[in-house]
Amino acid sequence: MSKTIIVSNRLPIKILKENGKLSYMPSEGGLATGLGSVHEAGDNIWVGWPGLAVGNSDKKKEIKKSLKKQNMWSIFLSTSEIKGFHEGFSNQTLWPNFHYFNQYTVYDEELWKVYQKVNKKFARKLDKIIAPGDTLWIHDYQLLLLPQIIRQHNPKSKIGFFLHIPFPSFESFRLLPWRRELLNGMLGSDFLGFHTYDDMQHFLSSMSRLAGLENKNGKITVDSRLVMVDALPMGIDYDKYAQAAASPDTLAREVRYRTSIGDVKLILSIDRLDYSKGIPQRLRAFESFLDQHPEFVGKVSFFMVVVPSRDTAPKYRQLKQEIDLLVGQINGRFARLNWTPVHYFYRSFPLSALSAFYRMSDVALVTPMRDGMNLVCKEFIASKLDKKGVLILSEMAGASKELSDAILINPNDINQLIDAMHKALVMPENEQVKRMEIMQRLLRKYNIHHWAEIFMEKSRVCQKLSAGIDNKAVGRASNKTDNKSV
């Protein structure tokens, strides 16, 4: 029977090694959290890296065996591959470029070579796993070359690709010396999905200007194949979050946490440590809010969870130091014996704790400078069983295109952020409920399972259309020049 093979750099589980012993933890980030539910619900396997370098072959066997029981196949990366591919080209070249942080982008031919090498390594592993009729579902910026490599090995492959981060405008993307190779890599797919219409348009614009390939209603002809492109905003496992918010464990935690914190209003933020998330900007806005609204001093606390991530990279270490300093500065200035302005946690939490945080918060402050989608804001909404609570959401998050009943802000506009906090804290309950109901209805319907179904359906349609296409049809991306751009 044919199967679906999910492929991403990281598996949804990461393995840690402490004192020679292995422990298994959930991976961070929207891709792992969101797709985890699709993996659990369906008949599929997931291929990816378990998150550590393993030299010892007995350990490799042990990991392979335990992951296979959960339908996961591991690809092991060496220390130099982790440095060059994961920490290097993926997170120091593509990540900043795609999030418009080009002052952070590293241009290094050596990193590019390792990126190519590891994409080929994934392809070799997949060659051993794919059977005729299988569908590949490849995810995210770490594997942009993989669709084309697989297609070269097996022209009839069924390949869908989804990008979980923004696709940048042509002006950012063109800065990459390897831009055409990256586009050609993606074009090996049958169907390419993006979170938003803007991401899709940016991709199509780069396609036209760098590869000379035009689209007709999101369809591009490449050799004798059809490639379809569409915007497909990712949802969450709505029921999982709604059920967690009603679970006895969550309720017990909420009582405990509330007793410790006391009777104050709470503004919540939860992010991976990342410069794209706008964490220092948010802290500065909260400090100014307390300055401008002294009536809230002692009455509202900022509850901030930062999940450790990529902390071996200098930019991330600097960011961590900046956050630590800002939190210290705000608490040093405003704290009282019976009130802490910023409750700051630099660690990850289990679902029942996160669920309690969502339940007890009056406001969620989700203000990234740039974000492909952002699932935290959706989880907050699904957890609000009493429908009370306000979401402040950055216009730069993909989710803002769907959640227009949030208070939308530009994260660079500190005054707008301060006004939004005030508006959220004094918003009448009936307005909170009205806004929350609309957003809940939308997220309940367009949940993660709906997203996965539509993705697969679109991939199938594309393969069918492709099968009927005239073989003499138009040109090949790799033969085109950069004619319109340079």
Ligand code: G6P
């Ligand atoms: C984002 C990306 C994921 C990535 C995650 C964690 O959510 O879209 O692909 O896995 O961040 O980052 P890391 O570099 O630790 O895998």
